Amino acid sequence: MAEFGDAFGAAVGLVLSGDQELGEIVTLSIQVSFAAVALATVIGIPVAALLTVCRFPGRTIAIAALNTLMGLPPVVVGLAVYLVLSRAGPLGELGLLFTPTAMVIAQTLLITPIVAAIAHRVLEDHLVEYGEQFRAFRMNRRQQATTLAFEARFALITAVLAGFGRAVAEVGAVMIVGGNIDGVTRVMTTAIALETSKGDLALALGLGIVLLALALAANALAFAVRSLASRWADGPSEREQLR
Amino acid sequence: MIRSIQRTISSVFAVLFLISTAAQAADRHIVVASTTSTANSGLFDVILPMFTAKSGIEVRVVAVGTGQAIRLARNGDADVLFVHHKPSEEAFVADGFGIKRFDVMYNDFVLVGPSTDPSGVAKAGSLKAALDAVATGGAPFASRGDDSGTHKREKSLWSEAGITQKNTWYRETGSGMGATLNIAAGMGAYSLTDRATWLAFENKADLKILFEGDSKLFNQYGIIAVSPDKFPHVRIDDAQVFVDWVISAEGQSAIAAYKRAGEQLFFPNAKP
Numbered sequence: 001m002a003e004f005g006d007a008f009g010a011a012v013g014l015v016l017s018g019d020q021e022l023g024e025i026v027t028l029s030i031q032v033s034f035a036a037v038a039l040a041t042v043i044g045i046p047v048a049a050l051l052t053v054c055r056f057p058g059r060t061i062a063i064a065a066l067n068t069l070m071g072l073p074p075v076v077v078g079l080a081v082y083l084v085l086s087r088a089g090p091l092g093e094l095g096l097l098f099t100p101t102a103m104v105i106a107q108t109l110l111i112t113p114i115v116a117a118i119a120h121r122v123l124e125d126h127l128v129e130y131g132e133q134f135r136a137f138r139m140n141r142r143q144q145a146t147t148l149a150f151e152a153r154f155a156l157i158t159a160v161l162a163g164f165g166r167a168v169a170e171v172g173a174v175m176i177v178g179g180n181i182d183g184v185t186r187v188m189t190t191a192i193a194l195e196t197s198k199g200d201l202a203l204a205l206g207l208g209i210v211l212l213a214l215a216l217a218a219n220a221l222a223f224a225v226r227s228l229a230s231r232w233a234d235g236p237s238e239r240e241q242l243r
Numbered sequence: 244m245i246r247s248i249q250r251t252i253s254s255v256f257a258v259l260f261l262i263s264t265a266a267q268a269a270d271r272h273i274v275v276a277s278t279t280s281t282a283n284s285g286l287f288d289v290i291l292p293m294f295t296a297k298s299g300i301e302v303r304v305v306a307v308g309t310g311q312a313i314r315l316a317r318n319g320d321a322d323v324l325f326v327h328h329k330p331s332e333e334a335f336v337a338d339g340f341g342i343k344r345f346d347v348m349y350n351d352f353v354l355v356g357p358s359t360d361p362s363g364v365a366k367a368g369s370l371k372a373a374l375d376a377v378a379t380g381g382a383p384f385a386s387r388g389d390d391s392g393t394h395k396r397e398k399s400l401w402s403e404a405g406i407t408q409k410n411t412w413y414r415e416t417g418s419g420m421g422a423t424l425n426i427a428a429g430m431g432a433y434s435l436t437d438r439a440t441w442l443a444f445e446n447k448a449d450l451k452i453l454f455e456g457d458s459k460l461f462n463q464y465g466i467i468a469v470s471p472d473k474f475p476h477v478r479i480d481d482a483q484v485f486v487d488w489v490i491s492a493e494g495q496s497a498i499a500a501y502k503r504a505g506e507q508l509f510f511p512n513a514k515p
Contacts, residue, residue, distance in 0.1 A: 087319030087474060095476065097320055098274060098305060179274075179305035182288075197421030198283050199446030 010206030036107035044115035049145035069113035078176030118159035272301035276321035282306035308391030319474035341467035356433035370457035388415025
C-alpha cells in the first residue's frame with residue numbers, strides 16, 4: 001500500500017518539477033483527444049439529431065446498433081485501424097501509421113458512437129418538449145433537427161464530455177496505431193502502461209493522478225462554459241420579459 | 244447552424260494539420276521495430292540520442308515483443324528490425340524482407356522465482372534439473388505466452404528438457420516481460436526473463452534469480468535493415484546509417500558502457 005503514498009509524491013513531484021517530457025505527453029494527450037472529440041461531435045450530433053426526428057424503416061435497429069457500438073473494445077478499433085493504415089493495408093500509401101493523426105482516427109471511430117448515442121438520448125427528451133411546436137410551424141425534418149440540436153446545445157455538452165473522457169483514458173487503440181514512440185506518439189495512458197511494465201508502479205500511478213486531474217480540469221471548464229453560456233443566452237430574453 | 248458546422252470542421256482540420264506538422268517537424272527519421280527489453284531497460288534512452296546527435300536522424304522506436312516486431316516489419320511498417328530470436332530473424336532475411344542480419348550484442352536469460360523457492364530450483368545442478376523442479380514442484384510458472392523472443396526461447400527450453408505436460412502450474416499471461424514479472428511477483432510464480440529487463444525492473448518484490456549460467460540461456464540480439472526491394476517506401480539510406488552505427492566501434496562501445504546499478508546489461512559482439 002506504500003505505492004499510493006509514493007504515487008501522490010510522484011504526481012506532485014512531476015507537476016512541480018515542470019518536467020518537459022511530461023509537458024509534451026500531456027499536450028499530445030489533449031491535442032489528440034480534443035481533435036477526436038471535435039470530429040466525433042461534428043459527425044455524431046447531426047446523426048443523433050436525424051435519428052431523433054426522422055422515421056424510417058430500420059430506425060430502431062440503427063439506434064440499437066449505435067448503442068451497441070458504445071461498447072466497442074478499443075483494442076479491436078486499434079487493430080482495425082492498424083490493418084487499414086499499415087503499409088500492407090489499403091491506405092498504407094499515406095504513411096499515417098505511428099503518427100498522432102492515426103491516433104485521432106482511431107479515437108474518433110471509438111467515441112463517435114458514444115457521442116451520437118448519448119446525444120440521441122438527450123435529443124429524444126427535448127423532442128417531447130418541442131414536438132408540438134415543430135408540427136405547429138410545419139417544419140421539415142432538417143429544420144427540426146437543427147432547431148432541436150440548437151435548443152439542446154447546453155445539454156449536449158454531456159455527450160461531448162463523455163466522449164472526451166473515453167478518448168483521454170483509453171490505451172488499447174492508441175498503443176497499437178501510435179506505437180507509444182517517445183516524443184512522437186507517447187500519451188498519458190501509454191506512458192502509464194510503459195511505467196507499469198518497467199515495474200515503476202509509483203510513477204505509473206502518479207501519471208494516473210495527473211491524468212485524472214486533467215479530466216477534472218476539462219469537466220470543470222465545460223461546466224463553467226455551460227453555465228456562463230446558458231446565463232448569457234437566457235439573459236436578454238428574461239430582461240425582455242420584464243420590460 | 245450550417246455555418247457553425249463549417250467553422251467547426253475547418254477548425255478540426257486546422258488542429259489535425261497542426262498535429263501532423265508537429266509530428267513531421269523532424270523529417271529525417273526512421274522507425275525501428277524492437278523488443279521491450281532493449282527499450283524498457285533504458286538502453287535506447289542512452290544510445291539513441293548519441294546516434295541522433297551524430298547523424299541528425301531521429302530514431303522512432305516501437306517496442307513490442309519480437310513476434311509482433313517481426314510482423315510489423317513484414318507488413319512494411321518499420322525501417323529496421325532489432326530483436327532477439329535468431330531463427331526468426333534468419334527466416335525474415337531468407338524470405339527477402341531484410342537485407343542482411345548482423346549480430347549486435349548478447350546477454351542471457353535467467354530463471355527467477357520467489358526467494359522461498361518452494362520448488363527447490365536453486366538446488367538444481369543443471370538447466371534440465373531446474374526446469375524439472377519447476378514442472379514438478381507445484382508452484383506456478385508465469386509464461387509470456389505472447390510469441391515474443393523470450394516466449395519462443397522458453398518453449399524450446401521446455402521441449403528440449405522433455406517437459407510436455409503443462410497443466411495448472413503453467414500460466415500464460417499473454418503480456419510483455421514487465422507485466423509478466425509484475426504477475427509473477429503478485430502470485431509468487433517462477434518466470435523466465437532476460438537479464439536486462441530483470442536488472443532494470445523496479446517491482447521485484449519477493450522475486451530473485453534462482454538459476455542462471457547455462458549456455459542454453461544465451462540471448463543474442465540482431466539487427467536487420469528492411470529491404471527496399473520488398474517495400475520501396477522504407478528509408479533505406481537512413482536505416483543503413485543506423486545499422487552501420489550500431490555495429491561500429493562507436494555504437495558497440497556505447498552499448499558496453501550502459502550500466503544499471505553498476506551492472507552491464509548488454510555485451511556487444513558485432514562482427515563488422
